[in-house]
Amino acid sequence: MNGIFSPDSKFMQLLNRIADIMILNIIYLITCIPLFTIGAATTALYSVCFKLGTEDEGSLLSGYFRAFRDNFKQATILWLILFVLGFNIVFYFFYFFNMQNALHYVCVPLVTLLLLFAMAASYTFPLLSQFQNTVPKTLRNAAIFCIAFLPRSFVIVVINLIPVIVFAVSPYHFLMASIFWFAFFFSLAALLNVKILRKIFSPYYDEESSDPE
Numbered sequence: 235m236n237g238i239f240s241p242d243s244k245f246m247q248l249l250n251r252i253a254d255i256m257i258l259n260i261i262y263l264i265t266c267i268p269l270f271t272i273g274a275a276t277t278a279l280y281s282v283c284f285k286l287g288t289e290d291e292g293s294l295l296s297g298y299f300r301a302f303r304d305n306f307k308q309a310t311i312l313w314l315i316l317f318v319l320g321f322n323i324v325f326y327f328f329y330f331f332n333m334q335n336a337l338h339y340v341c342v343p344l345v346t347l348l349l350l351f352a353m354a355a356s357y358t359f360p361l362l363s364q365f366q367n368t369v370p371k372t373l374r375n376a377a378i379f380c381i382a383f384l385p386r387s388f389v390i391v392v393i394n395l396i397p398v399i400v401f402a403v404s405p406y407h408f409l410m411a412s413i414f415w416f417a418f419f420f421s422l423a424a425l426l427n428v429k430i431l432r433k434i435f436s437p438y439y440d441e442e443s444s445d446p447e
Contacts, residue, residue, distance in 0.1 A: 251286075254286070254294055255418055255421045255422055255425070256417050256418060256421075257294060257295075258279065258282060258283075258294060258298065258421040259416070259417060259418055259419065259420050259421040259422070260416075260417070261295070261298055262275055262276075262278075262279045262420050262421060263416065263420065265278070265302060270310060270313070270314070271302075271306075271310070272313050273309035273310050273311075273312050273313025273314075273316075273359060274302050274305055274306045274309040274310055274313075275302065276309070276313075276359040277301060277302070277305040277309040277359045277362045277363045278298045278299070278301040278302035278305070278363075279298070279359075279420065279421065279424050280359055280360045280363040280364075280424055280427075280428065281297065281298070281301035281305075281363040281364075282294060282297050282298050282301065283421065283424045283425050283427075283428045284360075284363060284364060284428055284431075284432070285297065286425065286428075301363065305362055305363065308362060308369055308372070309359065309362055311369050312358055312359070312362065312369055312372060312373070315369075315373070316355050316358065319351065320348075320351060320352075320355070323344060323347055323348050323351055324348065326340075326344060327341050327344040327345065327348060330344065349388075349391070350380060350381075352391045352394075352395070353380040353384075353387035353388065353390070353391050354373075354376045354377045354379075354380040355376070356380075356387065356390045356391055356394055356427070357375070357376035357379045357380055357387070357390075357431075358372060358373065358376045360427065360428075360431050360435075361375055361376055361379070361435075364435055364439075365438070379434060383434050386430050386434065389430060390427050390430060390431075393423050393426050393427060394423055394427070396419070396423070397415055397419065
């Protein structure tokens with residue numbers, strides 16, 4: 235029994251990792267509360283998740299808030315751009331969806347556009363967390379990765395939209411899982427996405443340049 239509860243045992247390491255995921259999730263949600271900080275918070279979340287389990291892993295709290303601070307300006311600009319674009323796509327989707335004439339079918343290509351937008355947006359903050367780049371280039375690279383790795387992009391979006399999917403299927407089960415969303419989901423989803431993104435980003439990591447072109 236002493237071996238199981240030893241600080242170096244696999245069991246205790248697993249418990250520590252679960253605690254890290256929960257702490258990271260709670261910090262993320264708290265730093266998202268002002269809403270305009272969602273971009274910086276998401277960038278910080280991915281910055282930490284990319285380091286977890288590697289030799290670069292350090293203090294979770296200091297690493298998170300350092301990334302939050304360092305990327306705040308660019309992340310906020312990117313978040314505002316994505317919010318405006320996403321809001322407009324959703325607005326026009328419901329606008330045409332509620333029409334009773336032929337314009338109703340405009341919502342069909344808008345669904346495709348919304349899906350592509352969601353996939354590109356899913357790359358934006360992970361890219362910012364890993365590569366120093368301008369806002370236009372980050373958006374451009376997100377769009378390129380979205381199309382170039384379409385099947386993986388779709389998987390990432392599905393992971394990110396699990397709460398939305400659960401709510402659409404059963405609001406009751408969504409509410410029953412509330413503790414999971416608040417305690418684990420966002421950091422766990424980011425970790426799952428990182429497993430996919432590491433393979434996508436790996437050819438672009440360079441000791442002399444961190445700019446994917």
